Amino acid sequence: MGGRAKVPSGVVMIRDEDIIVVDEPDLSAAERLYLPQILGGMRTTFRHMFKKKITVQYPEQKRTLRVENYRGVHRLNRDEKGRVACVSCFMCETACPAHCIHIVSGESPWEDREKYPIQFDIDELRCIYCGMCEEACPVDAIELTPEYHLVGLTREEMIFDKEKLLQVFDRTCEEKPRKNPRITGYAGTGDRPALPPSGGGH
Amino acid sequence: MVDVVGVMDILKDQFWFSAGLAAALIGVIMTVVAYCIYFERKISAWIQDRVGPNRVGPLGLLQPLADGAKFIFKEDSIPANVDKPLFLIAPTVAFILGMIGFVVLPWGGSVDLDGDGVVDVVAQVADPGIGLLYLLGVGSLGVYGVVLGGWASNNKYAVFAAMRSTAQMLSYEIPMGLCIFIVVVCVGSLRLEDIVLSQVGEGHVWNIVLHPVAFFILLVTIFAETNRTPFDLAEAEQELVGGYHTEYGALKFGMFFLGEYAHMITGSAFITVLFLGGWHLPWVPGLQPEDVSVGAMFMKMGVMGLKIVAFLFLFMWVRWTLPRFRFDQLMRLSWKGLLPMCMILAGYAVYLVYVGLDRDVYWALGGNIVLVLSVLVFNVLHRPLVSGRQANMPAIGGRQPA
Amino acid sequence: MNDIAPYIILGALLFAIGVVGFLSRRNLIVIFLSTELMLQGVVVNLVAMGRLHGQLNGQIFALFLFVIAAVEAGLALGLVVLLFRRKGTLDADRWSSMWG
């Protein structure tokens, strides 16, 4: 064929002048004998043997989490009247990169919104805990909680339905209060004051 | 009630004493080997600022039982296309060769069981005149476990491991033999008990004082022979998946594992007997050859055990400190580093024996120091024993960073 | 009475087996193994005869035999590796012509 080999598009050729050849540094006499270095290394490891252990003994000890941004199990928030806050807008389901949210919407029995979720399932095994659903939600109804103790014996058990997600809210609303209950506007004049957007206490 | 006197009478026969000692040793050593795995994990954890296994039982002390149960109950799979007989034999060989070295080790010197002032038995399973060579022979057979396992697996990484291991063990057996030769020449006997006794008593010192360099080289070669880091090229995970036991699982892998630790214990006991006086500690009553009571025997066994445990700790400490050698570095260390030093030392030891100064601390130690200093000087002036670069690679001449 | 006839029979059997292997196997490595087998028979005989005469000369000879065996193994295996690199086979019949 002759000529230059065709470089496929997208392949970046390394030019000669970009290559930097580095000589290995010469070892000093002590380094060449290796023994001082070995002994130094062994001293280091020996000292570490008596240092404070940094391991957390998990079930007994737990790491203190930064609850405001830890991304654990989801929850579905309740509004002041204890109803599910979700307006069934499908933003989270659309935003979810793992396609783990499944919503069936129905006509809302309440006056302040049109729709509400009849069914709201999240497959926690499929979820990648990216938090996109939380970002997408216009009414801050879905949130990720600091709860990470997520176990189950079957796959079915790990698909959380609406009830379960609401229960997660009940469990965790003390630890991480809902970010901004007034944001939706439909909540009317609740008697609880709005919380600062940075969220919560510990 | 067991008739104590009757048992004593039976034990006064060396055969039955050996049988009892062998049975006890099997139990003790299996336990120690199991706990070696526990402590390996513990020490690695401590060195890495972790806690280590602590779930099974108090402080995790029942972990070996759990490990053993896991090894036994896992599925025992044999891959397709392996060489089945050899695949099955290899772990057994590794394990048995690790275990049979213990029979010639002197655990507690001579014992007078009934206190009548007459030595009845030797606290040793077998006391052949060639005990040292027996240990060497068992050690030299140790390579078969690795080779068979690697070859039979029908896995190219396992074969690489087997070949590396063969070359490594053959290379390191030579300096090892020369170090042993130095001791044998000085002691004049191949009986392990004689070697211990020669380091004991008035005017005698442990061989490590006389020949520290030989001690150190022997230590290095034992690291190599037991395939421990920094010489664990046969199971280099980064290069060879799992090395020679890549295809092994369950109980068969467990036997390789136990065999390695048994080998380590044999090696530690070996170097203890050769250079550290075996069961002897100077100036401690009860640990002298004149004390032949039963209590002294147990004390001696305890001291021997403690020395072995110290070495085991050293093995683990080094493993979690040092990185692995490259293969050419490994070979160069043996052939160009340890072997010439050993040969010079052996020649010097023979000369000392010839002029009758082999027990003279000043002469022996002085020679060692001179050797180390000259190696230092040579090392400063010449190419290092273990270099960072491969010897035959052309020098890199290139542009420096702009 | 100690008789060495059993040892001589054993040595002869080992030697004969070695001869058969040497003559009839075609794998170069097995051929060399057969020669080592013959040497084993000789070692057994040497030691037995040394004992018969109450001397150590037999054992010394056997030690020299080990030296020979080691030398043979080193050289022969070096040759085998070299030959294998040239022809890619260990078949002795393929080396019947001397210019390979």
Place this chain on the structure above:
Amino acid sequence: MSNPWPLMVYVTFALGGLAIYFLMPRTDRSTRGAGAIFGVAALAAAMVLCASRFLGTEGGNVFFYLSAVVAVASAVKVITHEKPVYSALYFVLTVLAIAPLLIIQHAEFLAVALVIIYAGAILVTYVFVIMLAQQGGASIYDRRARQPFVAVFGGFFTMALIAGQMTVLPEEHVVQGTLASASAERATELGNTAMIGGVMMTDYLVAFEIAGVLLLVAMVGAIAMSRKRVPTEVVRASAKPPGQIGREVQPF
């Protein structure tokens, strides 16, 4: 011929030869059974032979029979097995079985030297080379022996004659164990190793040095030989016939 001994030896060797003949690798495997039967018969005959000469005096009788049977059987396997690796490993077994025989004869040093040198060094090298050269199972030239009958006849006939005649000693020529037991006593007193060392360094000093030089020469030769590069053309020209090298992998 009044003395039945040589005849017994000849019969034993004939049985052994037949066993080997039938056991040698060949394309037809059906002769193996006959070979095994002849082999057992030959071993039994050899044991009877040995028993008639031991006369039940030697302490190591049981060990002798055990070790000798293992040694001979594994030696047969060395030359009849189709896979070279197995041959080498059976050789290790032979060596390990011969070592006790030497220990019975108070040659402890030799026994351990045998194990260290043969099993620990030489056979490891063999296994190493086999792994290098012949990864995998039996090749065609391993499955077919070359003229086994002639080989068996040559080997066993010669050795039967020698062994048969060599062991027919008139009763008075058999050393009555005096020297042998004297040597055993000296051995326990001084140690077999020390005695060998003494003889080696006095009577056989020159031979010892020559052996050392021989080893050195062999080492230099082996290194010089194996460093030689084979030109690629030569390797290419001798392309392997298909099916000769390499393992035959069964399809799943």
